[in-house]
Amino acid sequence: MFVLRQCLTLGTKSSVRNFAAATNLVNVKINEDTGVVIMELNKPPVNSLNYELLEAMHRTLVKLENERCSGMILTSSSPNTFSAGLDLLEMYKPTVDKARKFWGMLQNTWIKLYSAPYPTVAAINGHSPAGGCLLAMSCEYRIMVPKKKIGLNETQLGIVAPQWFQDCMKNIIGSRQAEKALIAGTLFSSEEAAKIGLIDELATDKEDLMKKAHDFMDEQLGLPPLARSTVKIGFRKDTLNRLINSREVDTKYFIDFIFQPKVQESLEMYLQALKKK
Numbered sequence: 001m002f003v004l005r006q007c008l009t010l011g012t013k014s015s016v017r018n019f020a021a022a023t024n025l026v027n028v029k030i031n032e033d034t035g036v037v038i039m040e041l042n043k044p045p046v047n048s049l050n051y052e053l054l055e056a057m058h059r060t061l062v063k064l065e066n067e068r069c070s071g072m073i074l075t076s077s078s079p080n081t082f083s084a085g086l087d088l089l090e091m092y093k094p095t096v097d098k099a100r101k102f103w104g105m106l107q108n109t110w111i112k113l114y115s116a117p118y119p120t121v122a123a124i125n126g127h128s129p130a131g132g133c134l135l136a137m138s139c140e141y142r143i144m145v146p147k148k149k150i151g152l153n154e155t156q157l158g159i160v161a162p163q164w165f166q167d168c169m170k171n172i173i174g175s176r177q178a179e180k181a182l183i184a185g186t187l188f189s190s191e192e193a194a195k196i197g198l199i200d201e202l203a204t205d206k207e208d209l210m211k212k213a214h215d216f217m218d219e220q221l222g223l224p225p226l227a228r229s230t231v232k233i234g235f236r237k238d239t240l241n242r243l244i245n246s247r248e249v250d251t252k253y254f255i256d257f258i259f260q261p262k263v264q265e266s267l268e269m270y271l272q273a274l275k276k277k
């Protein structure tokens with residue numbers, strides 16, 4: 001039976017209440033029989049990843065790991081968008097302290113998600129540009145509804161996908177395809193993404209998406225968990241360590257980059273264009 005609880009959940013009733021009071025940016029549903037969790041991003045309208053949403057995700061991921069959840073399906077409550085990527089307002093005219101704190105939380109969240117020992121599936125129920133694509137790529141398996149867009153489109157915004165975003169893409173679609181997609185800032189349709197392997201499966205609609213996500217999870221739950229997670233981490237450790245060993249440098253790149261006047265101009269124009277739509 002599924003029990004809906006808000007961030008977070010594996011503890012007693014009173015701890016549920018405490019977490020629910022803290023935030024409703026992430027909904028967490030647990031199947032109490034299997035221990036499989038559905039983490040649903042819930043920041044309308046488009047799940048843009050600001051500090052607060054990342055912090056809620058990070059807190060959830062820490063708790064899931066500590067409580068030894070058996071698997072996690074990542075999806076969103078938005079009808080049209082999985083995640084619109086990083087919240088552009090976090091990068092537009094921030095203070096240095098705010099930008100540093102934001103970037104640190106993004107790094108924390110990615111490290112936890114990418115290294116999660118339990119199986120992870122992205123049930124991509126809508127558009128998934130840039131940071132949204134990063135979240136999806138950090139899961140082990142990706143299933144997507146038709147006729148939406150996914151990719152690392154940063155170049156098109158006049159910004160650059162950080163090295164670890166690029167590494168994730170390379171690990172999935174290979175160096176040549178990734179180089180082309182990153183230089184052009186390509187947003188692939190769901191169908192194109194399936195062709196190049198950026199996503200693993202297409203679903204017909206949200207219901208089919210969740211069914212396929214559960215099917216994948218059932219397969220994974222049939223495998224010996226320690227062997228499974230050891231192989232997973234073996235594949236991911238170089239990518240993880242590349243960031244873990246250079247977090248400060250990565251943060252400095254981010255800060256130096258976004259504070260350039262040209263980058264701020266691009267962000268301003270892009271934000272205006274989004275508002276005018």
Ligand SMILES: CCCCC/C=C\C/C=C\C/C=C/C(=O)SCCNC(=O)CCNC(=O)[C@H](O)C(C)(C)COP(=O)(O)OP(=O)(O)OC[C@H]1O[C@@H](n2cnc3c(N)ncnc32)[C@H](O)[C@@H]1OP(=O)(O)O
Pocket residue numbers: 045046048049080081083084085086087088089127129130131132153154157159160161162163253254257258271274275277
């Ligand atoms: C070598 C040095 C390297 C150092 C690296 C340095 C810098 C780079 C750092 C990081 C990389 C960046 C990663 C990112 O993720 S940047 C974000 C990229 N995201 C996008 O381009 C997506 C933008 N959004 C859309 O395309 C669309 O919104 C959508 C997701 C397709 C959904 O479309 P829909 O029509 O459903 O919604 P609207 O467009 O009407 O949007 C509704 C509402 O939300 C606002 N909004 C949308 N996206 C964002 C966002 N990412 N951040 C903040 N706000 C967003 C939009 O403006 C609307 O607002 P309104 O007030 O008008 O309702």
